[in-house]
Amino acid sequence: MPNIRRKIGRLIGRGQPKLSRQDYKQTWNSISESEDAAKMAVAGHTDEALYKDTGLATKRMLEETVGVRPDDVILEIGAGVGRVGAVLAPVCRKWIGADVSAGMVRHMRQRLAAFPNAEPVEISGFDLAPIADASVDMVYSTIVFMHLEEWDRYNYVREAYRVLKPGGRLYVDNVNQLTDAGWEVFEAHRAIPPQKRPPYISKTSTPQELINYLTRAGFEGIRNFDRERYVVVYGAKPQRSS
Template identity: 55%
Template structure:
């Protein structure tokens, strides 16, 4: 039986929510004198700059480990998922929202005309420029954590956001999908994911976090789940058509298309 890209992503990302290792990143940041626990979750720039001072710390903060082979494996699985669900074309201008250290960009940029890695953390953008310096179609863009203000309307063919929504409040999740609709060209595509509260795997993460982090002691970057209904609602309310979903294991993946009406 063929294994779907979503299933490969789930398998490859099995360490993505490893709380023990993510707490290591938290501890490392605290050891550097960063008072993360007292930062509000919504101060994304401060939180994520604190968690990404070095490339190793940035990797652990995002995926729970710094193993480059595992990073490449998860990136390839995400690339395959994008190809399967929304396609990556040589003529595409691609935007990744919350690009981190360029984990996925390293394998997506060679397939498209232009890849822009956008992130709220200046440190992350520095890591992207260092890691992807060999690719001449890579650009970086600083975000404020709430919208895509620096991106021109109708300038992007494909926008995606992976392993990011878990770190955002619900309003900001919708904000990026709403903004994604704005920056897409007619017929443009968007894909996002988050860990799925309604799955057994997602529920296990939820219960583990409930036990590990008492109220008042939860770090601002703690991963929070979505439901498929939540994600589909965001896409539909933003104006996307052909909204589809795939839920396998830990992940709920949602994608849609900006209506092509009026295209020449």
């Protein structure tokens, strides 16, 4: 997978900050000083046309799974510079972009300034504390769980349950360790010498892991499927309040 190898080459070539994987805020602030640096860290490129295309692809995926409705309040966990927000804000009541990095939030605010219903929010990296209970219709997190420890992935699933209204929907994804393409990512990252692995290097999941998180957090109607090298899992908060 040549694009994976190129990205890994860039990771190894950078000077590595003396940060642990759990130092999410310091890590992502350090690599989002400029908008181009932020885009490279998230996607490995700065091509605006490609950014729009991939944002539209994510929008289609959400429409096909959890649904995107005109009256929805939608929250993205790990919104980066607003790649997906730029295509969702025009079709929902309110879009909230939550990110751990003040730099990402700054870029997001500038890039989405034309959308008065877009609200960038800085979070701690471990919870959704700024978001009120039962105030959101749909929560999603895409190409973000790969950068988190397993406990913190589950924390966000629990927090999504808290902020969702009864009947609200959750979508998450990650690189699927059980597919050949996902295993290639796993092996390529394993080959990086441990002392040179960046704190934000991607880690894989299994479908069982993500399904377990949603199940234990209380979601129902949980479904999953493979999409290229990713696993997608989604479900809904029960209609009854809890």
